[in-house]
Amino acid sequence: MTDRKPLGVGFETWIDRQIREATERGEFDNLPGAGKPLPDAGRQPDELWWVKQKMREENLSFPLPGTLALRKDAERARAAAVDARTEAEARRIIEEINDRIRESHGRTLSGPPLVQPLLDVDEVVADRRTRHPAVEEPAPAPAPPPRRRSLLRWFGRG
Template identity: 75%
Template sequence: MTERKPPGVSFETWIDRQIREATERGEFDDLPGTGRPLPGEGRPHDEMWWIKQKMQAENLSFPLPGTLALRKEAEESRAAAVDARTEAEARRIIGDINDKIRESYGKSLSGPPLVQPLIDVEEVLADWRTRRPVEEKPARAPEPPRERRSFFRRFRNG
C-alpha cells in the first residue's frame, strides 16, 4: 500500500516518484503484454467496451429481442438463398423463413414493434439467377448425311 501524499508536494511529482521507485525495484519487469500494443488501440471509443470484453472473455452472448432476431434471421436467410446451389434449395430457404414470419404475425414478440414483411421469392430468385452464369449447352456436331438406299437395293445387296 502506498503512503499518503505529503503536504506541499504536487500530485504529479509524488506519483512520478512512486513510479520511479517501483521501476527501480523491478516491479514492472515481466508484466504480461510487455512490448505489445494496447488492445483496442486505434479503434473508436466505445462506452460499453468493458461489458463486451467481459462477455467475450466469458464466452457469453446476449440474445436479441424477438422482433430483431426475426429481422436478422430474415436477412441471413435471404443471403443464404442467393448463395444457394440450386433454385430448389433457394426456394426452400425462403419458404422456411416466410413460414416463420407468418407465425410471428399471430404472436406477440419482445422488442420494438416490427412487422417483418414476407420475402418475395421471385425477387430473390432473380438475384440468384444474376449471380450464376448461363450455362450454354454444347453445340452438337452435325451428323453426316446417311446414304439413302431404297428398300429394294438394301434387300438385294444384303
Template identity: 75%
Template sequence: MTERKPPGVGFETWIDRQIREATERGEFDDLPGAGKPLPGEGKPHDEMWWIKQKMLEENLSFPLPGTLALRKEAEESVAEAMGARTEAEARRIVGDMNDRIRESYGKALSGPPLLQPLIDVEEVVTGWRALHPAEERPAPVPEPPRERRSLLRFFQRRKHD
C-alpha cells in the same frame, strides 16, 4: 501536451509544430498498427463501431428481441437461398422462412413493433438464377402432363384415406 497555445499563434500552426517535434523525437515510432491499413477502411461509417468492436473483443453477445431476430433470420435465409445448389432448394428455403413469418403474425413478439414482410420467392429465384448460369444448373425434372398430375393427386389422396 501540458503547454498552452501561445497567444497570437494559430491553432493549426501550433498543432503542426507539436506533431513535427514529436515526430523528430521519435514518439510516433513503433506504434501498434504502424504501416497497417486502418480498421474498417472502405466500410460505411457506423456510429456504434466501438461498441461492436468491444463486444467482439470481450466475446459478448445478447439475444435479439423477437421481431429483430425474425428480421435477421429472414435476411440470413435469403443469403442461404442464394447459395443453394438447386432452384428447388432455394424455393424451399424461402418457403420455410415465409411459413415462420406467417406464424409470427399471430404472436406477440418482443422488441420494437415490426411487421416482417414475406420474402418474394420469385425475386430470390431470379437472383439465384443470375448467380448460377444455366450450364451449371442441374436439369429440372419435367412435370407430368396436366391430366396425369390430377390422376396422380387423385391416387395419392386415396392412398392416404
C-alpha cells in the same frame, strides 16, 4: 501498502518518487504486455467499453429483440436462397422463413413493432437464376425398368 503523502511535499513529486523507487527495485520488470501497444489506442472512449470487451473475451453475443432477429433471419435466408445450389433448395429455404414469418404475425414478439413481409419465392428464384446462370438443375434420374419375372418363378418351378 504505501506511506501517506508527507506534509509539504507536492503530490506529483511524491508519486514520482514512489514510481522511481519501485522502478529501481525492479517491480515493473517483466510485466505482461510490456513493449506492446495499448489495445484500442486512438479510439474514441466508449461508456460501455468494458462490457464490450468482456463479451468479446467470453465470446458472448447480445440477443436481438424478436422482431429484429426475424428481420435479420429473413435477410440471411434470402442470401442463402440466392446462393443455393438448386432452385428446389432455394424454394425450400424461402418457404421455411415464410412459415416463421406467418407464425410471427399471429403473436407478439419482443422489440419494436415490425411487420416482416413474406419473401416472394418467384422473385428470389429469379434473382438466383440471374446470379447463377451456368448452374442448371440436375435432370431427374430415369426410373429403372420394371423387373420382369417369369411365370415359372411365381409358381415355384424356376
